[in-house]
Structure formats: structure tokens, C-alpha cells
Amino acid sequence: xxxxxxxxxxxxxxxxxxxxxxxxxxxxxxxxxxxxxxxxxxxxxxxxxxxxxxxxxxxxxxxxxxxxxxxxxxxxxxxxxxxxxxxxxxxxxxxxxxxxxxxxxxxxxxxxxxxxxxxxxxxxxxxxxxxxxxxxxxxxxxxxxxxxxxxxxxxxxxxxxxxxxxxxxxxxxxxxxxxxxxxxxxxxxxxxxxxxxxxxxxxxxxxxxxxxxxxxxxxxxxxxxxxxxxxxxxxxxxxxxxxxxxxxxxxxxxxxxxxxxxxxxxxxxxxxxxxxxxxxxxxxxxxxxxxxxxxxxxxxxxxxxxxxxxxxxxxxxxxxxxxxxxxxxxxxxxxxxxxxxxxxxxxxxxxxxxx
Amino acid sequence: xxxxxxxxxxxxxxxxxxxxxxxxxxxxxxxxxxxxxxxxxxxxxxxxxxxxxxxxxxxxxxxxxxxxxxxxxxxxxxxxxxxxxxxxxxxxxxxxxxxxxxxxxxxxxxxxxxxxxxxxxxxxxxxxxxxxxxxxxxxxxxxxxxxxxxxxxxxxxxxxxxxxxxxxxxxxxxxxxxxxxxxxxxxxxxxxxxxxxxxxxxxxxxxxxxxxxxxxxxxxxxxxxxxxxxxxxxxxxxxxxxxxxxxxxxxxxxxxxxxxxxxxxxxxxxxxxxxxxxxxxxxxxxxx
Ligand SMILES: Nc1ncnc2c1ncn2[C@@H]1O[C@H](COP(=O)(O)OP(=O)(O)OP(=O)(O)O)[C@@H](O)[C@H]1O
Ligand SMILES: [Mg+2]
Numbered sequence: 152x153x154x155x156x157x158x159x160x161x162x163x164x165x166x167x168x169x170x171x172x173x174x175x176x177x178x179x180x181x182x183x184x185x186x187x188x189x190x191x192x193x194x195x196x197x198x199x200x201x202x203x204x205x206x207x208x209x210x211x212x213x214x215x216x217x218x219x220x221x222x223x224x225x226x227x228x229x230x231x232x233x234x235x236x237x238x239x240x241x242x243x244x245x246x247x248x249x250x251x252x253x254x255x256x257x258x259x260x261x262x263x264x265x266x267x268x269x270x271x272x273x274x275x276x277x278x279x280x281x282x283x284x285x286x287x288x289x290x291x292x293x294x295x296x297x298x299x300x301x302x303x304x305x306x307x308x309x310x311x312x313x314x315x316x317x318x319x320x321x322x323x324x325x326x327x328x329x330x331x332x333x334x335x336x337x338x339x340x341x342x343x344x345x346x347x348x349x350x351x352x353x354x355x356x357x358x359x360x361x362x363x364x365x366x367x368x369x370x371x372x373x374x375x376x377x378x379x380x381x382x383x384x385x386x387x388x389x390x391x392x393x394x395x396x397x398x399x400x401x402x403x404x405x406x407x408x409x410x411x412x413x414x415x416x417x418x419x420x421x422x423x424x425x426x427x428x429x430x431x432x433x434x435x436x437x438x439x440x441x442x443x444x445x446x447x448x449x450x451x452x453x454x455x456x457x458x459x460x461x462x463x464x465x466x467x468x469x470x471x472x473x474x475x476x477x478x479x480x481x482x483x484x485x486x487x488x489x490x491x492x493x494x495x496x497x498x499x500x501x502x503x504x505x506x
Numbered sequence: 507x508x509x510x511x512x513x514x515x516x517x518x519x520x521x522x523x524x525x526x527x528x529x530x531x532x533x534x535x536x537x538x539x540x541x542x543x544x545x546x547x548x549x550x551x552x553x554x555x556x557x558x559x560x561x562x563x564x565x566x567x568x569x570x571x572x573x574x575x576x577x578x579x580x581x582x583x584x585x586x587x588x589x590x591x592x593x594x595x596x597x598x599x600x601x602x603x604x605x606x607x608x609x610x611x612x613x614x615x616x617x618x619x620x621x622x623x624x625x626x627x628x629x630x631x632x633x634x635x636x637x638x639x640x641x642x643x644x645x646x647x648x649x650x651x652x653x654x655x656x657x658x659x660x661x662x663x664x665x666x667x668x669x670x671x672x673x674x675x676x677x678x679x680x681x682x683x684x685x686x687x688x689x690x691x692x693x694x695x696x697x698x699x700x701x702x703x704x705x706x707x708x709x710x711x712x713x714x715x716x717x718x719x720x721x722x723x724x725x726x727x728x729x730x731x732x733x734x735x736x737x738x739x740x741x742x743x744x745x746x747x748x749x750x751x752x753x754x755x756x757x758x759x760x761x762x763x764x765x766x767x768x769x770x771x772x773x774x775x776x777x778x779x780x781x782x783x784x785x786x787x788x789x790x791x792x793x794x
Contacts (some may be wrong), residue, residue, distance in 0.1 A: 159607070349595075350595045352560065352588050503562065
């Protein structure tokens with residue numbers, strides 16, 4: 152394995168493969184979907200999360216909320232008014248600060264606040280608001296203090312907002328389509344045009360050729376995954392972890408793409424195969440979309456282990472410990488697939504098929 | 507060391523049931539040009555593919571540049587150049603980009619694409635995309651690509667196929683230049699004149715078996731028939747043709763008789779050609 156040759160092949164893929172139809176589709180399609188989604192559900196470049204405050208005393212937190220740049224703050228005269236505002240979705244979350252709140256936290260005593268959450272608010276907004284409030288309390292207290300937040304969900308709690316439901320699908324499409332189809336079509340195209348046999352008689356090995364094509368898929372797929380999450384303002388707080396999970400997802404998709412490319416004789420049969428099994432890639436996303444489906448069904452599909460951590464981190468404020476199990480399963484799946492590709496690359500029949 | 511560049515022993519390749527190369531054994535010396543001739547489907551291209559590590563021998567072995575090609579194809583491939591029978595260039599790239607890509611993969615330092623393209627008669631078209639090339643231009647680029655790594659052995663599968671006479675002659679010149687540089691050349695062709703002119707030795711393959719392998723001169727001696735062809739006036743005043751086989755005990759008598767009996771208008775000797783031998787060997791002769 153020579154990294155120099157992989158680099159040469161990689162730059163060739165980018166300079167000459169990037170004009171291919173599939174490459175362009177892989178980039179354009181998730182963007183178009185995101186825009187369509189945002190037109191329908193109005194989430195793209197959506198507003199900042201909105202926090203309502205009803206202050207029974209004279210807390211500094213109220214001022215902090217109203218002056219904050221990262222959220223939109225509104226003050227309400229009474230707890231009832233706040234409640235109504237949350238119920239209507241005028242704010243995503245509302246907190247009721249008791250009269251002596253600041254003193255209590257400064258003294259380090261257990262304080263209690265009531266919080267209302269709008270049932271249809273975006274999960275990521277709840278995460279941001281929760282974290283913001285916790286930070287503010289710490290700033291006022293000058294220390295970590297125990298605060299009890301009694302949360303009540305108002306409005307239709309069961310109704311997960313549609314763009315939360317659709318985001319997994321779009322993320323999967325961004326990762327899976329480019330990750331699988333960019334390497335697969337590039338490989339099949341070179342088989343059909345026989346340029347692969349020309350590469351194969353240079354010192355470059357099939358393994359190096361597969362790796363370079365797989366890397367193109369990984370890069371395209373990761374970039375698209377990041378872009379889609381950023382565009383949908385669903386990046387969450389754990390940036391490196393999230394990118395790490397996207398990269399793993401991209402690696403799995405690209406390795407599978409190489410496998411498809413190895414077995415497909417021509418572009419037509421590649422597309423037919425992809426169409427036939429494509430539903431399996433997106434199945435976990437459909438499970439998310441319909442909460443009535445038993446959610447464990449998603450776990451049957453390998454892509455679940457990509458999308459679940461991404462959703463967990465970006466939407467529910469998950470951290471490493473929340474996604475570690477899925478991540479390890481994903482890594483296991485990837486290792487198995489890379490092993491298979493490695494064997495394929497060394498197989499005589501595989502080399503001979505090119506001659 | 508003027509050793510053997512290629513040593514094939516009992517080399518055999520089968521496509522499923524079909525035996526395409528059938529226990530062939532031969533050697534090609536370093537610096538030699540071996541012409542490899544045979545009818546369509548004889549197994550020429552398959553032999554090239556086995557010798558260049560594209561196909562794995564089913565039986566026997568091929569030692570190329572001292573290395574068992576089945577064991578370490580990549581090490582051999584770094585030192586050889588292959589011109590494929592079927593054009594397989596990156597059509598969306600320019601000629602120059604095609605060559606540069608392969609030069610980089612071979613790790614050639616200070617590669618001069620322009621000079622190489624000029625050698626095959628493509629100067630001035632370096633930057634054009636290959637898809638805009640004519641068939642013959644692509645073929646010449648194929649030959650150029652086989653040369654990027656200054657190979658020790660050149661495998662050329664019908665390199666002048668589809669070229670006009672001048673371009674074909676130019677490619678022959680390039681082949682001779684490469685030999686001059688020290689390269690060994692394994693050349694398949696259907697052009698008998700070309701094989702005769704270029705090859706130090708010629709091998710005939712038919713149905714996967716090597717049926718003759720020698721210098722063109724010896725082959726002609728062995729299989730070819732030289733003849734005297736004369737035109738004589740016939741009794742009714744027209745012209746008739748007479749042929750006398752040469753190099754036979756009765757040749758001298760036949761010539762005397764011709765001049766004694768007939769009115770000879772013209773006479774010339776016909777040299778045996780590889781073409782005759784080819785037909786002799788593959789058509790009627792050895793294989794029946
Ligand atoms: N990929 C393949 N699969 C199955 N059989 C093949 C394949 N390639 C060649 N053959 C068979 O192997 C035999 C030898 O073919 P090969 O291409 O080596 O002949 P050749 O001497 O190069 O012929 P030509 O002069 O037409 O180029 C033929 O019978 C051919 O049908
Ligand atoms: Mg052939």
C-alpha cells in the first residue's frame with residue numbers, strides 16, 4: 152500500500168470524477184431536499200430558540216435572558232400568561248422564577264423553578280434553552296448549584312415536529328447516496344471503459360484503487376452530512392463527536408459502495424441493484440418518521456447505527472456515553488465490510504475480471 | 507547480463523472450459539523483438555495478459571525479468587509497458603493528462619509528456635481531450651502510454667492496428683528505437699510484413715499452441731516455398747503463367763526445360779513470405 156499512489160489516484164478522482172452526473176446529484180440532491188423541507192416547514196435558517204420568563208421577584212436571570220444574543224427572550228407578567236404563550240407555541244420554553252431565586256442560588260441552597268415546554272418545539276431548541284438557563288444560573292450563583300426544574304410539556308406532546316421526523320431521512324440521504332453511489336459508479340464506469348485494467352498494470356494495486364475511490368465517497372459524504380446539519384441548524388453542541396459519527400457513517404456507506412461496484416457489471420445493473428435495496432438504507436429514517444412503528448425495528452438496519460447517534464447528538468444533546476454502543480456496533484460493521492473488500496481486492500477472479 | 511527477459515514454461519490459461527493458451531513454452535532474450543502471430547482467437551492476447559499479470563496462469567509459469575509473474579505481478583508491472591488491444595484511455599482527459607497520470611503512478615521523475623507525444627506524432631494535440639481524437643490518434647496515444655515508464659519489456663498487442671501507412675511506419679520506428687534503448691519487445695500483429703521487418707524471431711500460435719518459433723529467415727527456409735514465376739507466349743499469341751518451385755533437386759532441370767520449350771517474356775523470383783508460412787501453418791499445414 153503506497154499512500155503516494157493513493158493520493159495520485161484521489162486527486163485524479165476529484166479532478167475528473169467530479170464532473171460526473173452522480174457526483175453532482177450527490178451534492179445537489181440533499182441541498183434541494185433541505186430547501187424544499189425548509190419551504191414547507193420553515194426551519195432552514197430558522198429563528199433562535201425562544202425563551203419566556205415569568206419573574207415573581209427581581210432576578211438577574213430575567214435581564215440575562217432578555218439581553219442574550221443566542222436566544223430570543225420575552226418576559227411575561229404572570230405564570231398564567233407564560234403558560235398560555237408556551238401552549239400557543241409563542242415561545243419554545245418558559246420558566247417561572249420564584250421570588251427569592253437569586254439569593255437562594257447564591258447561598259447554594261436547592262432552588263426550584265417551574266418550566267413549561269411547548270410539545271412541538273424542536274428538540275434542539277429545548278437542548279439549547281436548557282443549557283442556556285443552566286449557564287445563567289451558574290453565573291448568578293458563581294458556582295455550581297442544585298436547581299430542580301419541574302418540567303411540564305404543554306400542547307400536543309406526542310406530535311414530533313415534522314422536520315424533526317424528516318431530518319434523519321435527509322441526513323441519511325446526504326451520507327448514504329453520495330457515500331455509496333460516488334465510489335460505486337466511478338468503479339463500474341472504469342470497469343466498463345476498461346481504464347481500470349490500465350491502472351491495474353501500473354504498480355498501483357486494486358486495494359489502492361479501491362481505497363482512493365472509497366475516500367472520495369467518504370469526503371463527499373462527510374461534507375454533505377455536515378452541510379445538511381448546518382443548513383438545518385441541527386448541529387448540536389458536540390461538534391467533534393458529531394463529525395466523528397458522520398465520518399464513520401460515510402466510511403460505512405463508501406465501503407458498501409465499493410462492494411456494490413465490485414459486483415455490478417455495468418452502470419445499468421448498478422442502478423437496478425441500488426434501487427432494489429435502496430429502501431433498506433433509508434428504512435431507519437422511515438421508522439423515525441412514524442412514531443407508531445415499534446422503534447426497535449430500526450435497529451435491524453445497519454444505517455440505524457449511523458443515523459441514531461447523529462440524531463441523538465444533534466437533536467437530543469447526546470454525548471459520547473449516549474452513543475457509544477451504536478458507535479461500536481457501527482465500527483464493527485465497518486471493519487467487517489472493509490475486510491470483505493480487502494479479500495475481494497486480492498481475489499484472482501476479481502483481477503481477472505478486468506482483463 | 508543478456509539473460510532472458512521472458513521465460514514461459516508450460517504456460518496454460520483457460521476461460522472456464524475453453525483452453526485459450528495450451529502449455530506453451532518459449533523464451534525471449536533481453537533486447538529481442540519477438541513477433542507473435544496467429545489467426546483470430548489463437549490465444550495471442552490471452553498470452554499477453556498472462557505474461558503481464560492480468561490473468562493468472564492455470565498451469566505452468568512465466569518468469570518475467572526474473573520474477574514469477576503470478577507471485578509478484580506488481581513488481582513486474584513496474585518495469586513493463588503494455589499497449590492493450592482495446593483502447594482504454596481516459597477519454598475526458600487530455601492526452602497529456604493521460605500520460606502524466608500514468609507517469610506519476612509509475613513514479614517517473616521529470617517526465618516529459620510533450621516529447622513522448624511528439625515521438626508518436628501527436629505534437630500540437632497534447633491538450634485536446636482524448637474523446638476528440640480519431641481512432642488512429644488514440645491508438646498512437648496507447649503506444650505512448652506504454653512507454654511512460656521507459657519499460658524494460660514492451661508488450662504491444664496489435665499496436666499498428668487501424669493506423670494509416672505513414673503512422674504505422676512511425677510506430678515501427680518507435681519500436682526499433684525502444685529496442686535500441688535496450689528494451690525487449692513482445693509484439694502481436696496481423697501485419698506479416700511488419701512482423702518480418704521488425705522481429706528478430708517470430709512465433710506462430712494456433713489454437714493456443716505454439717506451432718513454430720524461429721527467425722523469419724529460418725522459417726522461410728523451413729516452411730516457405732520460393733518460386734520462379736515466368737510469363738510465356740501461348741500458341742494463340744496470349745500470355746500464360748508458369749511457376750517453378752525453387753530449392754529442389756529438380757529445379758535446375760525444370761528451368762532448362764522452360765527456356766528450351768517456351769517463349770519466355772518475363773521471369774522473376776518470388777521470395778517466400780511469412781504470409782505463405784502463416785497460411786501453410788494455420789490453414790492446411792501443421793495443424794491438420
Ligand atoms: N474474456 C474471455 N472470456 C472467454 N473467452 C475468451 C475471453 N477472451 C478470449 N477468449 C477466448 O480465448 C481464445 C483466445 O482469444 P485471444 O483474444 O487470446 O485471441 P487472439 O489471438 O488475441 O485473437 P485476435 O487476433 O482476434 O486478437 C478465443 O477462443 C476467445 O474466444
Ligand atoms: Mg488479440
